[in-house]
Amino acid sequence: xxxxxxxxxxxxxxxxxxxxxxxxxxxxxxxxxxxxxxxxxxxxxxxxxxxxxxxxxxxxxxxxxxxxxxxxxxxxxxxxxxxxxxxxxxxxxxxxxxxxxxxxxxxxxxxxxxxxxxxxxxxxxxxxxxxxxxxxxxxxxxxxxxxxxxxxxxxxxxxxxxxxxxxxxxxxxxxxxxxxxxxxxxxxxxxxxxxxxxxxxxxxxxxxxxxxxxxxxxxxxxxxxxxxxxxxxxxxxxxxxxxxxxxxxxxxxxxxxxxxxxxxxxxxxxxxxxxxxxxxxxxxxxxxxxxxxxxxxxxxxxxxxxxxxxxxxxxxxxxxxxxxx
Numbered sequence: 001x002x003x004x005x006x007x008x009x010x011x012x013x014x015x016x017x018x019x020x021x022x023x024x025x026x027x028x029x030x031x032x033x034x035x036x037x038x039x040x041x042x043x044x045x046x047x048x049x050x051x052x053x054x055x056x057x058x059x060x061x062x063x064x065x066x067x068x069x070x071x072x073x074x075x076x077x078x079x080x081x082x083x084x085x086x087x088x089x090x091x092x093x094x095x096x097x098x099x100x101x102x103x104x105x106x107x108x109x110x111x112x113x114x115x116x117x118x119x120x121x122x123x124x125x126x127x128x129x130x131x132x133x134x135x136x137x138x139x140x141x142x143x144x145x146x147x148x149x150x151x152x153x154x155x156x157x158x159x160x161x162x163x164x165x166x167x168x169x170x171x172x173x174x175x176x177x178x179x180x181x182x183x184x185x186x187x188x189x190x191x192x193x194x195x196x197x198x199x200x201x202x203x204x205x206x207x208x209x210x211x212x213x214x215x216x217x218x219x220x221x222x223x224x225x226x227x228x229x230x231x232x233x234x235x236x237x238x239x240x241x242x243x244x245x246x247x248x249x250x251x252x253x254x255x256x257x258x259x260x261x262x263x264x265x266x267x268x269x270x271x272x273x274x275x276x277x278x279x280x281x282x283x284x285x286x287x288x289x290x291x292x293x294x295x296x297x298x299x300x301x302x303x304x305x306x307x308x309x310x311x312x313x314x315x316x317x318x319x320x321x322x323x324x325x
Contacts, residue, residue, distance in 0.1 A: 002089070003062075003066065003088055003089065006066075006087045006088045006089075007065065007066055007069060009087075010069050010070070010073050010087065011023060011069050015072075015073045015076060015077060016069065016072040016073055016076055017072065017075070017076040017275070017276060017299065018072065018299065018302075018303070022302070022303075023068070023069070023072070026068065027064070027065055027068050029109075030068060030102065030105050030106075031064060033105055034064060034067075034101065034102070034105060037101070037105075038101070061090045061091075061094050062088065062090060062094060062095075062098050066088065066098070067098035067099075067101060067102050068102055070084055070088070070095060070098050070099060070102075071098065071099045071102035071103055071106065072299075074099055075103075075106075075276060075278060075292065075295060075296055075299075076276055076277065077277050078277040078278045078283070078284075081095045081096050081099070082095075103291055103292065103295055104291060106294075106295035106298060106299065107290075107291045107292075107294040107295040107298070108122075109295075109298045110122035110126075110298060111182060111183055111184055111185070111297065111298055111301040112298075112301045112302045112304075112305035113130065113183075113305065114177065114179070114181050114304075114305045114307075114309065115305075115309065121183055121184055124184065124202065124203055124204065124207055125207065126184075127175055127183050127184045127207075128207040128208075128210070128211045128214055129211070130183070131177075131183075131211070131214045132211045132213055132214050136177050136178065137177075137178055137215045137216065137217065137262075138175050138176070138177065138183070138214065138215070138216045138217070139175070139176045139177070139178070139180075139216070139217045139262075139263050139265055139266035139269075140173065140174070140175050140199070140204065140216055140217070140218050140222070140266065141173075141174050141218070141219060141263070141266040141267060141270065142171050142172070142173055142174070142195040142198070142221075143171065143172045143173070143174050143185075143270045143273070144162055144164070144165055144169040144170070144171050144191060145169060145170055145172075145279050145280075145281070145282055145289070145293070146165070146167050146168065146169050146281045146282065147160065147168050147169060147170050147281075147282045147286050147289060148168065148282070148283060148284075148285075148286065149168045150168070150286075156190075158192065159190040159191075159192050159193075160190045160191050160192065160286075161191060161192055162191035162192065163192065165191065167191070168191065169190075169191030170188055170189070170190065170191060170282070170286065170289055171188070171189055171190070171191050171193065171195070171198060172185055172186060172187060172188050172189075172293060173185070173186065173187050173195075173198060173199065173202060173204070174266055174269055174270055174273075174297075175266075176265055176266045176269040177265075178262075178265060179265065179304075179307065179309060179310060180265035180266065180268040180269045180272075180304070181269070181301065181304035181305055181307065182269045182272075182273075182297060182300055182301040182304055183301070185273075185293070185294070185297035185301075186290075186293075186294055186297070187202040188289065188290040188293065189201075194221070195219075195221045195222060196221055196222045196223075196224050196225060199222060199225065200225075204225075205225065205228070205229075208225075208229050208232055208233070212231075212232065214232060215232050215233075215234070216232060216233050216234070217233075217234050217259065217262050217263040217266075218233055218234070218235050218263070219235070219236070219263065220235060220236045222235060223235045223236075223238075234259060234262075235259070236255075236256050236259050236260070237252055237255045237256060237259070238252075239252060240252050269300075269304070272300050272303075272304065273296060273297060273300050276296045276300075278292050278293075278296065279293065279296060
């Protein structure tokens with residue numbers, strides 16, 4: 001099996017999760033920062049300026065294009081490094097080195113802005129500033145991914161046990177727009193931490209104070225934020241008591257349905273990331289999960305940002321025909 005054949009086969013969208021046209025654009029985007037980082041590493045190892053012309057010396061077993069393809073295949077399918085090394089006919093350490101070089105570049109790219117090619121969001125401050133400038137209502141939700149259980153008697157072993165999933169998980173926070181397009185994803189924390197606590201520690205509450213015109217939709221677990229920011233954060237209404245009137249219960253169900261229909265798009269954004277194998281169940285080291293997750297989320301945001309903006313229909317009830325007095 002030759003490297004040329006492996007490159008042709010693994011560059012298929014079924015392995016990389018992206019189209020070949022997008023793969024070419026991604027290679028062009030990452031080429032310059034990869035060359036800069038590699039040259040900086042070589043300079044630090046030599047301790048002085050280059051003495052020979054660029055390109056001299058031993059050749060690499062994997063060219064830059066193969067390194068990008070390998071990293072995308074690993075992120076999409078979670079194939080072991082040894083299996084990818086067998087396909088390319090190289091050593092396992094060569095594949096690990098290639099993924100270790102490309103994955104940080106993907107994680108630092110940020111998130112695409114719909115209808116704004118070339119611009120990217122990298123921090124929470126960027127997201128809220130964009131929402132305030134464009135009048136976008138944000139949808140915020142947590143996402144849990146099962147991870148390997150820490151070894152016995154290790155400090156903080158119970159911190160990853162999720163009370164909801166009853167498993168060892170890592171939680172992240174997803175922010176999307178009204179079309180379900182991912183604008184930001186990150187702030188990894190152990191599964192034991194509550195979503196609302198994580199949002200406060202991540203700085204979302206502070207961003208709401210700094211941007212009072214930004215409105216958000218959250219789930220029932222973040223009702224405390226809705227109480228603190230009643231004009232900005234919308235959460236499902238509280239369930240009426242058992243002895244409440246039937247009219248109150250019907251009104252509660254209708255209000256809950258409308259709020260859920262506005263917020264469900266962020267659940268779709270999370271489901272879109274589940275198509276990538278590492279975010280279904282992560283079997284690698286927990287220390288590398290954050291970088292893998294952010295790299296995948298950036299790729300998913302690129303695909304979502306290219307979707308055309310759909311018209312949003314109102315969920316308000318209207319009369320089918322005018323009432324007759």
